[in-house]
Amino acid sequence: MPVLFEPFRIKVVEPIRLTTRAERESLLQQAHYNVFRLRSADVLIDLLTDSGTAAMSDRQWAAMFHGDEAYAGSHSYYRFIETVGALTGMPYIFPVHQGRAAEHILFHLLGGPGKIIPSNTHFDTTRANIEQTGAEALDLPIAEALLPESQCPFKGNLDVAKLEELIEKVGADRIPVCLFTLTNNTLGGHPASLANIRAVKKVLSRYGIPLFLDACRIAENAYCIKLREPGYVNRTPWEIAQEIFSHADGCFMSAKKDGLANIGGFLAVRDVTLVERIQHLLILWEGFPTYGGLAGRDLEAIAQGLHEAFQEEYLHHRIHFVAHFAEQLRRTGVPIIEPPGGHAVFIDAARFAPHIAPEHFPGQAIVCALYVHAGVRAVEVGSLMMGKRGANGDHIAPPLELVRLAIPRRVYTQSHMDYVVEALAELYATRDSLRGFRLLSEAPFLRHFTAVLEPL
Ligand SMILES: *Cc1c(COP(=O)(O)O)cnc(C)c1O
Numbered sequence: 001m002p003v004l005f006e007p008f009r010i011k012v013v014e015p016i017r018l019t020t021r022a023e024r025e026s027l028l029q030q031a032h033y034n035v036f037r038l039r040s041a042d043v044l045i046d047l048l049t050d051s052g053t054a055a056m057s058d059r060q061w062a063a064m065f066h067g068d069e070a071y072a073g074s075h076s077y078y079r080f081i082e083t084v085g086a087l088t089g090m091p092y093i094f095p096v097h098q099g100r101a102a103e104h105i106l107f108h109l110l111g112g113p114g115k116i117i118p119s120n121t122h123f124d125t126t127r128a129n130i131e132q133t134g135a136e137a138l139d140l141p142i143a144e145a146l147l148p149e150s151q152c153p154f155k156g157n158l159d160v161a162k163l164e165e166l167i168e169k170v171g172a173d174r175i176p177v178c179l180f181t182l183t184n185n186t187l188g189g190h191p192a193s194l195a196n197i198r199a200v201k202k203v204l205s206r207y208g209i210p211l212f213l214d215a216c217r218i219a220e221n222a223y224c225i226k227l228r229e230p231g232y233v234n235r236t237p238w239e240i241a242q243e244i245f246s247h248a249d250g251c252f253m254s255a256k257k258d259g260l261a262n263i264g265g266f267l268a269v270r271d272v273t274l275v276e277r278i279q280h281l282l283i284l285w286e287g288f289p290t291y292g293g294l295a296g297r298d299l300e301a302i303a304q305g306l307h308e309a310f311q312e313e314y315l316h317h318r319i320h321f322v323a324h325f326a327e328q329l330r331r332t333g334v335p336i337i338e339p340p341g342g343h344a345v346f347i348d349a350a351r352f353a354p355h356i357a358p359e360h361f362p363g364q365a366i367v368c369a370l371y372v373h374a375g376v377r378a379v380e381v382g383s384l385m386m387g388k389r390g391a392n393g394d395h396i397a398p399p400l401e402l403v404r405l406a407i408p409r410r411v412y413t414q415s416h417m418d419y420v421v422e423a424l425a426e427l428y429a430t431r432d433s434l435r436g437f438r439l440l441s442e443a444p445f446l447r448h449f450t451a452v453l454e455p456l
Pocket residue numbers: 051098099100101123125126181182183185214216254255256257265
């Protein structure tokens with residue numbers, strides 16, 4: 001593999017505090033075996049999430065100084081609107097403090113009992129915000145998306161035949177919107193193809209159902225299209241994203257991902273019918289429509305960050321950095337979800353620890369052991385995060401048991417990743433000694449954030 005050149009220099013550094021194995025054992029116990037309860041100072045390499053964890057550029061920090069903190073009509077708002085408008089082509093744009101705030105507003109307006117909202121795969125906060133309204137969040141990924149070893153280049157695609165079947169079965173009036181999550185974070189961070197997005201839109205148009213995008217990782221999705229879909233090699237990622245948005249009636253985005261910002265997001269719509277009601281809820285829950293829960297300086301950081309996230313040098317490094325990490329893991333035998341997506345490498349916990357039953361959280365066993373062994377923080381995306389309880393309290397497992405190693409943007413270097421590979425290889429060699437967990441307490445939704453666990 002050719003040397004992968006980091007297209008940035010390091011200008012500010014943040015020291016990492018080293019810990020011992022004995023310290024980490026006791027810290028994890030105090031955290032009730034839930035890594036969300038650890039202090040970040042006690043983590044060596046933090047791959048918990050790529051959300052809000054990006055290193056900002058010198059230009060973003062400089063832009064923040066230009067932040068206009070006026071309550072209404074600040075120039076930072078107009079800079080933000082100009083960038084988001086140019087990218088999405090949407091005339092009505094509302095800043096929000098992060099992605100789930102947009103979900104809250106959108107599904108409050110479109111959801112409700114009896115409604116069904118299909119998607120290629122809903123993210124956990126999206127699902128929770130839909131279900132909170134009494135609506136059903138339905139995942140319709142293509143069959144290949146559930147085959148960990150399949151090399152299908154667009155596992156983020158939505159099953160068009162199943163979508164059509166659903167609409168025919170329940171009727172279009174029960175489906176207020178179809179949501180496309182780009183990339184499909186929870187199933188592996190896989191991109192969707194433009195051919196699939198067009199096909200989905202065609203079906204929806206026939207029934208008058210709007211298409212919305214959950215566009216958190218739209219730059220990574222666009223770059224994967226450039227690399228993998230015929231006909232796009234000579235288009236810029238920004239142009240490819242514009243084409244994706246051209247098929248959508250609305251979108252929301254957490255700018256904590258491909259906005260390269262530490263906080264923020266937006267909701268945007270093409271049609272005027274929802275605008276007044278969005279504005280009312282925005283003022284009630286977030287803030288005046290020209291700041292939407294953000295400081296002026298945050299709007300500046302996002303506007304600048306969006307441009308940087310679409311730079312080819314940046315995206316080339318980003319996608320190949322993740323692919324290289326995946327290739328190193330593959331060589332050690334660690335089972336991963338193929339092919340690696342844009343923002344993370346996902347370990348197939350069901351194959352890594354087949355001796356642990358889903359109800360004893362094989363992914364969480366790997367996450368906890370990886371922290372104790374090496375101080376690396378990953379996150380379980382399996383029975384703990386996505387599992388449900390049946391009517392009699394029994395465990396209903398999600399289709400895949402995964403551990404996500406999310407890569408913060410522009411934060412870690414190659415040698416940090418080499419360290420993680422070595423740690424995982426050692427863990428894999430002793431995988432038979434991994435033990436499962438029992439859940440002692442859980443919240444009614446998004447339980448993984450606060451769950452209390454105990455080793456078996
Ligand atoms: C992060 C994320 C969200 C929610 O955004 P927050 O900023 O964390 O509230 C929604 N959808 C997807 C696909 C995400 O990755």
